[in-house]
Amino acid sequence: MSVASVLSSVSALPLPQAAALLAAAGVPVLPCVPGAKNPLLKPDEENPEAQPGGFHAATTDARQVTAWWRRWPSANIGVPTGAVSGVEVVDVDRKPGGDGVAAFERARRAGLVPGWLAVVRSASGGAHFYFPADTDRPQRSWQAAKAHVDFRGDGGYIIAPPSAVTGTGSYEFVAGADRAPAPVDADRLRDFLDPRPDPAPHRVRGPIRSEDAARLAAWVGMRDEGERNRGLFWASCRLAEAGLSLPEMVDALAPAGEQVGLPQREIETTIRSAYRATHVQPASVVGQGDAPRQPTKLTGQVLS
Structure with a gap:
């Protein structure tokens, strides 16, 4: 099942069933605080490998996923991004404090946004554009705060439909693949959205203690x-x-x-x-x- 198909299928399901379907389709999931975005699971500090926390706990194991959502039936669904899930996400914000749509459209016109796998409306009214991850080229997460666009790659996670954020809204599938989906070049996109001047030679400020x-x-x-x-x-x-x-x-x-x-x-x-x-x-x-x-x-x- 494609990413677009599974996201479309889960949008109208209860959260426990949606989590189970995502996991069955090979998408690792983790439980997040009901009505929020924070992971519920905390690591075992003495043995983190036995009980990893945060997005590191995500799994496709059907038994574990069932157990989590039996314990927390209202838990939102988190999905790690990057190599672990095979998807990377460009998060375009639409909030009273800033709108990233115009910047994203400029990047599209500049040829920096390839075809995507799926589009999900985020709880705040923005959009998550899902792209296939290139397993041979890991790309870390970043924020282009001034452009109101974030990238979620290795070391990040997103909230998936049909999750909802209290007082804001829900995550909803909007559209499937656009053209031929391809990985996004996150470094080029960031440089376009948040250009940084060439670093000037640093001046020595004295010894450090x-x-x-x-x-x-x-x-x-x-x-x-x-x-x-x-x-x-x-x-x-x-x-x-x-x-x-x-x-x-x-x-x-x-x-x-x-x-x-x-x-x-x-x-x-x-x-x-x-x-x-x-x-x-x-x-x-x-x-x-x-x-x-x-x-x-x-x-x-x-x-x-």
Whole structure:
């Protein structure tokens, strides 16, 4: 059964039946708070592999899905995006505070939006455009806040029909495939919607202390979904400006990146990119005056 067919089929069903049908069609699902978007499941902190939480708990196992919705019959249905489900979603907002339709249409006219698998009306009146994921090219989630368009790929999830958000509305299937569905190039789409100026060479601001690195790591750990990678990049630039070596930067920030759900490979790639972008010699940093100073070394206990 195609994604469009299964989304069309579940739109008029009770939530437990809809969840079971999605799982039977090979779409992993997870229970979310009734009338809201937050996952219901919390990880087992002592053994996260035995009981993963959030979107990591999604499954197609019929018994588990039945048990979840027997326990929470009003639970909304979450679907992880990216390689795990085979779908990626462009979320176009329509809210009093901003409308992403015009920006999305400009991207379509620019040839950056290929054919989609399905369209779902979101609870707020916007739209979720489902695209097939390219398993050979993982794409992480992001937000283009000024354009009011989000992308949900690896590390993200969406709420599926017939879920509803209290005081807002329900998720409803609108249309099936448009043209020949194809993966969207998320990086090109983001650059079009939220163009960023070429980074200027960073100015060295002086040596950094271990407690500064700890505060930066804590700040990264509080980033919301869609801003996690950008926050990690900014914090990495700050450490690189201060002359920390690449291994020191990884030691200081990788645990915070893992805390917000970024994959290890993505964390390391982001930190390396920030390290290269600073154009700073790592051997020393320049503080006040002209005399070079050696950067303060981070200890392995900074984030413990």
